[in-house]
Each structure stands twice: as structure tokens, then as C-alpha cells.
Amino acid sequence: MISITALSLRPALAVLTTLIASGLIYVTGERVKANTREAITFVAAFINAALVYSMIPAVLAGKTIKLTVIEIVKGIGFAFNVDAAGMVFACVSATLWILTSLYSVGYMRGHGEKNQTGYFAAFAMCICAATGICFAGNLITFFIFFEALTIATYPLVVHYRDEEGTRSGRKYLAYTLISGQIMFAAIVIVYVCCGTLDFVPGGFIKPEDIPMPLMLILFFMMVGAGMVKAGVMPLHSWLPAAMVAPTPVSALLHAVAVVKAGAFATLRVVLYVFGPESAEYCHGADILAWMAVITILVSSLIAIRKDNLKARLAFSTIGQLSYIVLGICILSPSAAAGALYHIVAHAFMKITLFMAAGAIFVTTHKKNISEMVGIGKRMPVTMTAFAVASVGIAGFPFIVGFVSKANIIVGALEQGKPLFACTLIASALLALAYLMPVVYMAFKKDVTNPDFPCKAEASKPMLIPLVITAVIAVVLGVCPNFGLHLYDLACMAGNAIFGIGGSLL
């Protein structure tokens, strides 16, 4: 009995660890040495990762870990429910928190940033919210963490406290708060109509529960919050604007916490609240899938024209996130598994790219791609990692991006939707078109750029994480189940949603 209790407390403990870390950093940050402050981050990051990893065996065995802390509103508990889908996202955020923290230390010190205490506190708070989002067992718990994430990200966006940062902060808040409040209204209406808010694989809203036009409206009211955070066009424009923040923040925003939380919210709403049946019945999934298709193509085309490296990566993120949304909306087991695995795949690839961009910026102060001719001579390791992640984004075999995309394409073909498969292939070519020129330019042989005379890599705390993420991207591409069994978890989630028994693919 004792071991079961300890196990079921873990999701709450994981959230609590990060919350306490955030509070501790904020309160003591200015009074202790910077190294002590960073130690808090790392201790919390390792405890968090250990707690999350320790739940994998139970989840792999087909169990879900349930825990209700208190009754948060009349009739509904503050509930955690660890299932395969949440586990995938939790593993990603727990792993990448360690790596990003290491990178942050290198970046923030290398760049002599101010307000580091607030930065690390808000960062921990974001991870706390992301962990809560993964493990939330019902919509209201989910919403609490979702809003907490919105608020915790705000100080990171306005980190520089200048005019541009303030403007981006306002834009970010306008998008996220409005969509969040609309989601709140939708949650209330769903609660009154259905009497429950617990996530169920395959959804708890039956087509006959809610009349048709209202159901479609509710679908978009609820999924809107996810769409904004995941940057589905036309709700994406906060994301490039939030680029003014320091690079580790962009890495966090665009690869780990915020956009993935948006994609995950879409997953939960479409497949765990509405369910495939109702989502298809109200046509919401179809409309959303086409929006995702448009986003994938348009964002790739915009990315080609951006000269600022971070901006190009931002538009690439918008496109890649819509893969996940598209995978969810295809409504098939393999596409859902692919979408879930793309959360992992994109996280590792995109964070490598952002870390490389940050490393370049700190060492050479170059932001624009056109100034980076020949940079491969100066930072060969960084640029090699960048090149690996770039071909991965395009979906090259043996790199992790291939696994998820192949699954989504298979799902689209199973459902008889070849147009979606074509979109994915077209976008892979576009991804090559916007990322490979950077790699070519960096490694151009015949030109020697006077700015990059000799080999000088970024500092170790920045270099090590980005090499690790690039290596993980390759390892997971060759052997998708390596280490944490994330691929199995994703497949389990996909099968559970569509009511296929617990057997693995």
C-alpha cells in the first residue's frame, strides 16, 4: 500500500518541486551568490526529472496514476491523472529543463544579462506549469496550469524591459489572455451540459449531448486557446514578436513549454474532451486540419524570406507545430501517435537550432543569416549540430523528425486523405529550402570571412547542451524507443484514444 501511495503522490510532488524552486529563487536570488541560486535550479531540475522518469514503468504497464488533492471547486477535484500522452510531454519538458538551464547559465553570463533572478524564477515557474499541464486530470486543473503558464511566460517575454519588449509582452498577453478567457467560458458551458470535466481517452462529449451549431462554436472556443499558443495561423503573430526575448527564452518558448503546451491543449481538447467521434461529427477537426495545412505552407514560405536567424526559426516553429495539430485532426491512431511523438522530435531538433543560434549570437554577435558566411570554420561543432537538426526538421531518415512524420503520413493515408500527406512532403522540401542555405553558407569552402579567422567555439555550458540534444535527435531517430520508451508511450496513447487494446505496434 505504501508504495502505491508514494507512486500516486509523484505527479503532485513533481509540480510542487518546481513551484518551490521558483519561489526560493525569487525570494533568495538577490541575497545569495549566483552559483547558489543556479544550484537551486539544478537540484529541482534533477529531482523533477527523477520523479517524472520514475513513473514511466507504471505507465508503460498500462496503469494510470490518479491523485485528487482537494476539491478545487464544488463538485470537481484538483486532480492529477498521469497517462501515456501526458508522460511523453512531461519527459520532454523535464529532460530539456536540465539542458536549457545549463545553457541558460552559459548564455546569461556570457551575455552579461540583467535581472537573472527573475529570469530563473519565471523559468522554473514555466516548467511547473508545463508539468501540471501534462499531468492534469480534468479540464479545470488543466486550465489552472494553462493560465499559470501564460502569466509565468510574460516576465520572460518582457525580459529586457525596453519599449520593444513591452510591446511584445502586450501582444503576447492580448493573444493568450483573450483566448484563455474564451476557453474558460467554453469549459463552463461544457460542464453545465455534460456534468463532468474529466479527461477520457476518446472524449466524454457525445454527438447527441450538444446541438450542432453550438458544438462547433464550443469546439473552436475551447481549442482556440491551444491554437494561439501553438501558433496556428491566423493566431500566430505573438510568436515572432516574442523573439525579442533572450535566446534561451526563445528556446523554451518555441521548443519546450509554451508552444508545446498549446499543441498539447489541442490534443487534450480534440481527443480527450470531444473525442474523435464528436470532433468529426461537428466538422471541427476538418476545419482545424485545413487551417493547419495552410499554416504549414504559408509559414514555410515566410521563413524563406527572413534574414534574421531567430525569426526564420520562429516561422519554422509555427509550421512544425501545425504538424502536430494536423496529426491530431487526422483522427487516426498512428497519426495521433505521430503527433504526440512530434512533440518529442520537434523539441529536440528545434532546441538544438535555437541553442546554436544563441551560441552564434553570444560568440560573434551576429543575428542575420547573410552575415554568417563561413561561420562553420569558426564554430564547426555548433554548426554541425545545426546541420543535423536542420535535416531532421526536413524529415530526413535516421533523425527523429522522420519517425513522427512517417507516422502522421501513414495515418493520413489510412484515413484516405492523401492531400494531407502531400502537404507534409511539400513542407519537408520547403524546410530544406529555408534551413539548408544557412548550413551551406556556414560551410562554404571558397570564401574566408575575415570576421571568423580561427576556430573559437562558444563556452562549454552552451556547447555541451546543444551537442547533447543533437545527439539525442539522432539516437531517437535510429531507435525511437531509446531510454525512456517515448515511442511506445505515444503509440499507447494513440491506441487508447481510438479504443484499440493495450497492445503495442
Add this chain to the structure above:
Amino acid sequence: MRHLPVLIVLLPLVAAQLCLLISKIHYKAGRYTVLAAVTGSLVMSVMLLRQVIAEGSVHYYFGNYKVPIGIEFYVDTVNALILVLICLIGALTFMYTTPFARTTDKTLVGAANTMISLLITGMLGMTATGDVFNLYVFLEITSLSAYCLISLGGSRGIVAAFRYLLVGTVAATLYLIGVGILYGITGTLNMSDMAAILSKWGNEGAMLIAMCFLIAAFGTKMALFPFHGWQPSAYTHAEAGSRPLISGVMGKIPAYGLFRYMYCIYGTDYKYFRVFLIVLGILSVCSMLYGSIRAMAQTDIRKMLAYSSVAQMGYIILGFAIGTPLALCGAFLHMFGHAFMKGGLFFATGAIRHKFGTTKLEDFGRIYKAMPFTCGLLVVASLSMIGIPPTVGFFSKWYLAVGAAGTGEFIYIAVLVLSSLLNAIYFFKLIEKVFIQQKSAKTEALPAAEGPEVPLDMMIPIVVCFLAILLLGIFNAKIVDILMLAIKGVAL
């Protein structure tokens, strides 16, 4: 134990009489007297609350004269909670006032403390009473002491107080006319007696007219749109120490009075009950939107908060206008939550003024470096005003919205969403000022306020409000359970 309801009211009243005398000894002595009295009331009100939860509502008859001859105090779980709230914020206010005593003039300081104590007495009485005329008496005690406190806030305070005096007197008269009509129909002044008679032999037309007078009277006292004209300048210029009490609690008690009339005396079976719901719904929606829009334009934080109070009263009245048990719980939860939010924001504003001598928003640049705890409270209270979980503001909004969805009034949900977003605009403006804007040249710490962030007796109220906003939010289900005990019987 039997005399608890009356003792709670009596203690601050006695302390108020003594305060001025004791203040002659030392200018701080009077304050300790009233602080002790209000703390005593707080302890007793908590005991009373426990008793009411355990044993059901309490009737207390003065001098054992039975109804309808005698005066009755009637306490159920709802007003027992409100009694606790008044005493708590009252005690915090007394802790907080000292640093504001710019003068050591014994008469002036003593008078201010006497008036605050009388204000608390009036509000406690209004909450506990079960007699409509008795309610008028306490209403006047509350109002008169509020006029005095507002006029103590300097020359502009006197103008504001005079304006409030004119409007408030009209409101009191309207209330008296309403009571007069009801007395004419029923021949009784006791609330439960009146309810029983009205349900049998009520004259529906006369009751309709009486209710119109009552809504106007209570609407004025709680500053509901369009009766709010006196409120912004009164809240802004009131005596600094008492401002949290005036803005945090004073407006809520007339709202509770209105609840008593609507749900306990008239009852939901009354023929025109739905009409009142619609009228109140329209008034509350207008309040929420108008208050927020006006608040956005303000440059003085006190005025901004005052207009925001107009909007927040709208939330409470919206709950009354929806009328389902959950919506009423939401309204009362918002009443408690808002007392701590608005009280807390005024505590924080006062602390900033104490430190930097300014209340202009443009001078607030990066004050968080000097006052981290105060600014922490500002942020939490602001988020609660917007309705971001896990603060109490989110949960009261949740209950209101669930109530509105239950009766199919989706328009109210839309208004709640819109109002949250309007709140977000001006409260994030405040947060931006405090954390992001460059430090203004004027924000130098006053020489008198060197040293730690703020004195300890100012810090305690700030910390208590901070915790209350979060704890009320996290443990709201408990409060709702307690409220339900009383509300189940009277709601729609």
C-alpha cells in the same frame, strides 16, 4: 455563548465611546483600545460562525421580548462569515493606521480611531440585524462615520464627503420610504415576520414600488451604476488609514442588505421576482463595463481602484441577478475575495505612498526593487481581479459563470469574459508600471521612511491579504459548503 451576536456589535461600540477619552492619555492609547475590541469581536465572530455551522442559524431577542415587539438579531452562515470578514479587515485596518498619523494631535487621531470603530459597529449591526428599522439605524451609523472619515482626508476630502452626504441622505430617505410602504402593508418591522405576512397577504403592486425604492437606496450605498457618482472621489480622498476598510468592506454590506430583502423577505415566489432579476442584471452588467472603462483612463491609482470597485460590485450583484445557489455562492465568495483584493490593493497603495509619497501611476517605475512584498501583493491582487487561477477571483467568476450557464443566460458569461479582459488592460498597465517602466526621477524614498520596506504593523496586513487571496481561492469549496447551508433554502 448565548449573547455572542450582540456582544460582537457591542464591543466596538463601547470602545468607540472610550477611545476619545483614552486618547487624551497618549495619542496611541485609543488605537490599542479599539484594536483590542475589534480583535475581541473577531474571536467571538469566529466562535459564532462555528456555532452556526454546527447548530444552525441563531435568533437573538433583545431583552427576551418576542417578535414582533422586540428587536431580533438573526445570524446564519452567510452573515456569520460576513461578520468575520468585517472584524478581520477592521483589525487589519487598525494595525495599519498608525504610520499614517502624520500628526500626534490627540483629538484628531482619537477622533479618526473612534470613527473607524463606529464604522465597524455600523457594518456589524447591519449584517447581524433581523429588523428592517434596526437596519436603518445601523445604516445611518455606518454612513455618518464614513462621512466623517472621508472629510478627515484633507480639503478635497471635505468636498467629497459633502457630496456623499447629500447623496447618502437621499438614499437613506429612499430606504425609509421603502420600509414605510412595507410597514404599511404588514404592520411589522421584523424581517421573518414580514416575510411570512408578505407571502400570504402581500400587495404585489405596493411591494413592487417598495422594492424600487430599496434598490435605489442600496444601489447608492454600494455605488452600483448609475448610483455611483459619489464613490470615486470619496474612496480616493478618504482618510488614508481607513481607506482599505471603506473601499474593501463598506460597499458590500448594503449589497448583503439587498440580498436579505430580495431572497429572505420577498422570496423567490414573489410575482415580479423575475423582473427584479432582469433589472439587477442590467444594472450589474452596466456597472461592470462602465467601471472598467472609466478605470482605464485614470492616472491616480486610488481613482483607478475606486472605479474598479464599481465594476467589482457588478460581479456581486450579477450573482444576485442570476439567483441559482451556485451563483449566489459565487457572489458571496466574490464579496469576501474582493474585500481582500481591494483592501489589499489599498494597503499596498498606502504603503507605497508612505514610502515614496506618491499615488500617481507614472511615478511607479520599478518600485518593486525597493518594495518586493508590497509589489507581490499588487500582482496577486491584480491577477485575482482579472480572474487568473488559482486566486479567489477566478473561482468566484467560475461559480457565477456556472450559474449563468445553468439558467441559459449565456450573455452574462460573455459579459464576464469581456469584463475580465477589460480588467486585464488596466491591471497589467499597473504591473507594467511597477516592474518595467524606467524609474522616475520623483520616486525617491521619503526621509521618514528609510530602513526596511515598510514598518511591521503595515507589513502584517499586506501579508495577510496576500495569503487570504490565495487561500480563499484554493479552499473555496469549503467556503461554498458553508454558504450553501444558508443559501440552499432561499435561492431559486
